Amino acid sequence: MTQAPPLLNDGTRVRDGMPTLGPAATRLIEQLDQVFVGWAADSGAAAMTLPPMQNVADLATLDVYQNFPHLAMVAATLDTGHLPEAKPRQIDPSSLQAAGIGLPSAVCYGFYLHLRGRTLPDRTVLTAMGTCFRNENHFDGLRRLRVFRLREVVALGQPDEIRQHLSRFTALSFRFAEAADLDVTHAAASDPFFDQNSQQAYWQQLNPIKHEFLFGDLAIASVNEHRKFFGERCAISLESGGPVSTGCVGFGLERWVQALMERYRGDWDAAYAAVEAGRVATAESELQRQATKVG
Amino acid sequence: MTQAPPLLNDGTRVRDGMPTLGPAATRLIEQLDQVFVGWAADSGAAAMTLPPMQNVADLATLDVYQNFPHLAMVAATLDTGHLPEAKPRQIDPSSLQAAGIGLPSAVCYGFYLHLRGRTLPDRTVLTAMGTCFRNENHFDGLRRLRVFRLREVVALGQPDEIRQHLSRFTALSFRFAEAADLDVTHAAASDPFFDQNSQQAYWQQLNPIKHEFLFGDLAIASVNEHRKFFGERCAISLESGGPVSTGCVGFGLERWVQALMERYRGDWDAAYAAVEAGRVATAESELQRQATKVG
Numbered sequence: 001m002t003q004a005p006p007l008l009n010d011g012t013r014v015r016d017g018m019p020t021l022g023p024a025a026t027r028l029i030e031q032l033d034q035v036f037v038g039w040a041a042d043s044g045a046a047a048m049t050l051p052p053m054q055n056v057a058d059l060a061t062l063d064v065y066q067n068f069p070h071l072a073m074v075a076a077t078l079d080t081g082h083l084p085e086a087k088p089r090q091i092d093p094s095s096l097q098a099a100g101i102g103l104p105s106a107v108c109y110g111f112y113l114h115l116r117g118r119t120l121p122d123r124t125v126l127t128a129m130g131t132c133f134r135n136e137n138h139f140d141g142l143r144r145l146r147v148f149r150l151r152e153v154v155a156l157g158q159p160d161e162i163r164q165h166l167s168r169f170t171a172l173s174f175r176f177a178e179a180a181d182l183d184v185t186h187a188a189a190s191d192p193f194f195d196q197n198s199q200q201a202y203w204q205q206l207n208p209i210k211h212e213f214l215f216g217d218l219a220i221a222s223v224n225e226h227r228k229f230f231g232e233r234c235a236i237s238l239e240s241g242g243p244v245s246t247g248c249v250g251f252g253l254e255r256w257v258q259a260l261m262e263r264y265r266g267d268w269d270a271a272y273a274a275v276e277a278g279r280v281a282t283a284e285s286e287l288q289r290q291a292t293k294v295g
Numbered sequence: 296m297t298q299a300p301p302l303l304n305d306g307t308r309v310r311d312g313m314p315t316l317g318p319a320a321t322r323l324i325e326q327l328d329q330v331f332v333g334w335a336a337d338s339g340a341a342a343m344t345l346p347p348m349q350n351v352a353d354l355a356t357l358d359v360y361q362n363f364p365h366l367a368m369v370a371a372t373l374d375t376g377h378l379p380e381a382k383p384r385q386i387d388p389s390s391l392q393a394a395g396i397g398l399p400s401a402v403c404y405g406f407y408l409h410l411r412g413r414t415l416p417d418r419t420v421l422t423a424m425g426t427c428f429r430n431e432n433h434f435d436g437l438r439r440l441r442v443f444r445l446r447e448v449v450a451l452g453q454p455d456e457i458r459q460h461l462s463r464f465t466a467l468s469f470r471f472a473e474a475a476d477l478d479v480t481h482a483a484a485s486d487p488f489f490d491q492n493s494q495q496a497y498w499q500q501l502n503p504i505k506h507e508f509l510f511g512d513l514a515i516a517s518v519n520e521h522r523k524f525f526g527e528r529c530a531i532s533l534e535s536g537g538p539v540s541t542g543c544v545g546f547g548l549e550r551w552v553q554a555l556m557e558r559y560r561g562d563w564d565a566a567y568a569a570v571e572a573g574r575v576a577t578a579e580s581e582l583q584r585q586a587t588k589v590g
Contacts, residue, residue, distance in 0.1 A: 011343070013409065016396075020409045021344035029344070048306070049316035049324070052347065052426055053442050060382040069378055073370045074386050075398055077430045083364055087355040090395040091369050093388040100385040101311075101441070103370055114308065114315045131347055131426065135372045146396070147348050 005141035005258065007266035017139030017146030019254060024268045028260065029253045031272060033129055033151055035279045036251050039172050040127035040153045043165065050110030052103065052131040058113050059102045061233055071134045074099035103133035107152040108248045112230040115156070119237045120244055123161040127153045129253070142258040143218055154248040156236065159227075162247040166223050169249040172282050173213055173221055179281030180274035182263055184213045189222070215259035221251045300436035300553065302561035312434030312441030314549060319563040323555065324548045326567060328424055328446050330574045331546050334467050335422035335448045338460065345405030347398065347426040353408050354397045356528050366429045369394035398428035402447040403543045407525040410451070414532045415539055418456040422448045424548070437553040438513055449543040451531065454522075457542040461518050464544040467577050468508055468516055474576030475569035477558055479508045484517070510554035516546045 002015045010022030021029065037047065053075060059065070065072060076091075076099040078084070084095045104110065107130035129151045136144055155165035170186070177184040189210045209225040224247060230236070231243030238244050257271075264270040297310045305317030316324065332342065348370060354360070360367060371386075371394040373379070379390045399405065402425035424446045431439055450460035465481070472479040484507045504520040519542060525531070526538030533539050552566075559565040 011409075016350060018346035018348050018350075018396075019344070020346060020405060023341045023343060026342050026344045046318045047321050048318060049314070049321045051313035051315060051442050053313050053428075055311060055313075056386060057382075057384040060384070063381075065373070065379060065383060066381045069373050069375055072373050073396075074373075074391070075368045075428065076371045076386075076388075076391060076394060078360070078364050078367050078369075079388075080364055084360060086358075086361045087352075088360060089352040089355070090393045091351060091371075092393050093371075093374075093391045096369070096371060096388045096391055096394065098385045098387050099371060099391065101313075101368075110315060133348075133370065147346050 003141060005261070007261040008142075008257075009266060010268070012142075014139070014141055014145070017136070017144070019142060019145055019148070021254075021257075025257050028257050028268065028271055028275070029149070031275050032251070032253060032256050035176065035275060035282070036151045036153070037127060037129075038279070039169065039282065040125070043125050043153065043168065045125040045127040045153055048111075048114075048126055048128050050107055050114070050128045050130045052133070053101050054104050054109060054113060056100050056102045059104060059109065062109055062112070062230070063233075064102070064105065064109075068105060071105050071136070073103040073133045073135050075101040075103055105132055105134050107132060107150045107250070108154045108246075111154050111156075112234040112236065112246070115236050116234045117236070119239055120156055121239055123155065123157040123165075125153065125155050125165065127151070142254040145254060148255075149253045151251045151253060152248050154246060156231070156244045156246045158238065158240075159245045162225060162245045166225060166247050166249065170211070170223055173249075176278035176282050177213070180260075180278035182215060182259060182274070184215050184220070187212055187214055189219070215255075215262070218255055218259060219252070220255045220259050221249065224248050224250070298436060300556070302556040303437075303552075304561060305563070307437075309434070309436055309440070312431070312439070314437060314440055314443070316549075316552075320552050323552050323563065323566055323570070324444070326570050327546070327548060327551050330471065330570060330577070331446045331448070332422060332424075333574070334464065334577065335420065338420050338448065338463065340420040340422040340448055343406075343409075343421055343423050345402055345409070345423045345425045347428070348396050349399050349404060349408060351395050351397045354399060354404065357404055357407070357525070358528075359397070359400065359404075363400060366400050366431070368398040368428045368430050370396040370398055399425075400427055400429050402427060402445045402545070403449045403541075406449050406451075407529040407531065407541070410531050411529045412531070414534055415451055416534055418450065418452040418460075420448065420450050420460065422446070437549040440549060443550075444548045446546045446548060447543050449541060451526070451539045451541045453533065453535075454540045457520060457540045461520060461542045461544065465506070465518055468544075471573035471577050472508070475555075475573035477510060477554060477569070479510050479515070482507055482509055484514070510550075510557070513550055513554060514547070515550045515554050516544065519543050519545070 010024035012022040076096040211223040212219040213221040226246045228243045260271040305319035307317040371391040484505045506518045507514040508516040521541045523538045555566040
C-alpha cells in the first residue's frame with residue numbers, strides 16, 4: 001500500500017511503513033538534524049556512527065526479545081539449499097537460515113554495546129543519527145513507520161550529570177518549539193522497556209523516567225532516564241566505582257517533518273524558516289546560559 | 296569477532312561486518328559525502344532519501360533473488376506463538392514468520408521502484424546516500440562489510456544522457472583522486488547482475504557496462520550502465536517513447552575512509568586536507584567545464 005502523507009507535495013511516498021522522502025523533506029530533515037547536532041556539540045558530545053544491525057546475542061543482553069518480541073525484526077539469510085521461487089512475494093521460514101543478526105528498535109543500544117566493559121569519567125556525551133526498525137501493528141504515513149531515523153544524544157556517567165543533560169535538552173526543545181511556533185506539550189510516558197511487574201516499573205510509577213514532547217498526539221521527541229540498567233547490563237563502570245547511569249534524548253526526524261508540515265499547512269519555505277528561527281533562538285539561549293555561568 | 300581496522304585510532308570498531316565509526320571517521324565520511332553531493336547538485340540532481348527496506352515482491356521484480364540469493368538478507372518478524380528463549384544467541388527459523396520485507400544490497404533499486412509506471416523527460420538525475428546489506432562469505436574491517444553506506448548518483452533518460460552522466464562522474468572521480476593524491480586505477484568489472492548465460496552477459500563481454508575505481512585491490516567507486524533493464528522492469532518510460540535507460544555511480548563511503556587512512560597512514564588531518572584539495576580541484580574543473588561550454 002503506497003500513500004503520500006497529507007500536505008507533502010515533494011514526491012514523498014510511504015509504502016507499507018517504508019518512506020521515500022522527496023527533495024523538500026530530505027532538506028528539512030538535514031536542517032533539523034543540524035540543529036540537534038549543534039545542541040549536542042555545544043554539550044561536548046562526540047558524533048559517532050552506529051550500525052543499523054547488532055548481533056541477536058548482544059541485543060538479547062538488553063532484554064529486547066523479552067520486552068519487545070512483537071516489535072522485533074531480525075536479518076535472516078536464505079537457505080540456498082531451499083531457494084525460493086524466482087519471484088517470491090515473501091520468503092517462507094523453511095527457506096531461511098537461523099538469524100544471528102537483529103535490526104535494532106532504538107539507536108542508543110549501539111553505544112552501550114560498543115562501550116561494554118569500559119570505565120568512563122563522570123560525564124560522557126555521545127550522539128548519532130541512526131536507523132530504527134519496528135514491527136508496529138499498523139503504519140500511518142510519516143506518523144508511524146516500520147523504519148525511521150532518530151537523532152539521539154546520550155549521556156553516561158554520574159546520576160546528577162544525566163539529570164542535567166536531560167534537563168538541558170528539555171529546555172532547548174521547549175525553546176526551539178516556541179521559536180518555531182510549534183505547539184508542543186510535555187508528558188510523562190510509560191516506558192515499556194521494563195517488565196511491568198518489576199521493581200523498575202514500580203519506581204517508574206513513583207518517578208517517571210520517560211517524558212515525551214507531543215505535537216497533538218504525535219510524540220516527536222523523548223527524554224529517557226535509564227538509571228543503571230545499561231551500565232549494569234554492559235558492565236560500563238564509573239572511574240569512581242559502580243556502573244554508570246545513562247539517559248538519552250531522541251528526536252524522531254520523520255515525525256518532526258510531519259509536525260512542521262501540519263503546522264505550516266504544507267508550506268516548505270515556512271517550515272525551513274521556522275527551523276531556522278528555532279536554531280537561532282537556541283543558539284542564543286546557549287550563549288545566555290554560558291554568559292550566566294561566567295557572570 | 297570485534298576488530299579495530301588498522302590505522303583507525305578514533306574508536307572505530309567492526310564487529311562481525313557491522314561498523315561503529317568513531318568521531319574522526321564520522322567526520323571524514325560527512326566531508327566526503329558533501330563533495331559527492333556537490334557534484335550531484337552541479338549535475339542538477341534532486342537529493343532524496345530512500346528506505347533501507349523494500350518489499351520482497353518488489354525486489355524480486357529486479358531479479359535479486361535469482362541473481363544474488365547468497366547475498367540476500369530479509370527482515371523477518373518473530374512468531375510470537377513460538378517465542379525464542381529470553382536470551383537467544385540466534386533466532387531459529389521455526390520462531391520466524393514468513394518475510395515480506397527485504398534489505399536491499401544497493402541503494403538505487405529504491406529509485407526505480409519509486410518511479411514505477413512514470414514517464415520521464417530525456418534526462419533526470421537523482422541522488423541519495425543509503426544503507427546496503429550484503430551477506431558476504433567473509434568480512435574484513437572497513438574493506439568488506441555486512442552493512443555499509445553508498446552515495447549513489449543515478450541518471451534516467453536517453454542513452455546519450457546516461458553516457459554523458461557516467462563520463463562526467465568518471466572524470467570528476469579521477470580529478471578528485473589526483474588532487475587528493477590517491478593512486479586509483481580504473482578497470483572494467485564483470486557485473487554479476489545479469490545471468491551469465493544471458494544475452495545481457497554476452498553483450499557485457501563485448502562492451503563492459505561496469506567500471507570500478509580501485510585503490511590497490513579495493514573498489515571504492517563503481518560506474519554502472521544498466522541500459523534499459525530497470526526501465527523495462529519498472530515500466531519507466533521516456534516522454535519520447537520506450538523505456539528509459541539508466542546508469543549510476545556509487546561511492547562506498549566506508550571504503551573511501553579505509554583508502555584515505557591507508558594512503559595517509561592514519562593521519563586524520565592529512566586525510567581531511569586531501570579531501571578538501573579534491574573538493575577544490577573538482578569545483579574548479581566544474582567551473583572550467585562551464586566556462587568552456589559558454590565560451
